[in-house]
């Protein structure tokens with residue numbers, strides 16, 4: 001896809017949060033009405049015929065377009081959050097990061113076996129965090145699970161898709 005208006009408006013912040021990282025700042029896409037419309041339309045076109053019943057947004061940048069898309073698809077929206085944020089019973093998944101470990105949670109009653117789930121986040125880098133969210137969603141045994149990112153980083157040999165088993169349905173709006 002690589003829509004020119006999106007690429008032109010995406011802000012790159014060098015050395016954030018640490019030296020050497022080229023941070024892709026999607027806040028400049030979210031604040032721009034034209035970009036918001038383009039992303040909403042492109043996502044809707046990708047998923048309108050898939051029978052999606054739940055969109056799962058990854059905290060926190062995955063909440064923005066995830067919720068917009070859920071509303072357009074007539075689906076529900078589910079938050080995948082950092083530990084201790086969700087108030088009711090949760091399922092949890094821990095995963096290794098470059099330094100240490102992280103955990104994510106989803107409410108136990110958020111997804112069931114009749115759901116067709118789309119997982120959404122802003123950016124695919126190594127794929128570690130989304131792979132953990134994918135494993136967690138699979139524990140709910142939904143009928144089918146799709147994955148989407150706004151941006152797929154392919155620079156410096158990054159291949160985030162390798163974090164997922166062959167045949168996993170992954171789509172992205174921009175590859176940079």
Ligand code: AMP
Nearest residue numbers: 022023024123124125126127128129130
């Ligand atoms: P990963 O688990 O390595 O795929 O990292 C993905 C998560 O980290 C996403 O939630 C992104 O928001 C964030 N992230 C990683 N690298 C970047 C980057 N270069 N620019 C913006 N966000 C990033």
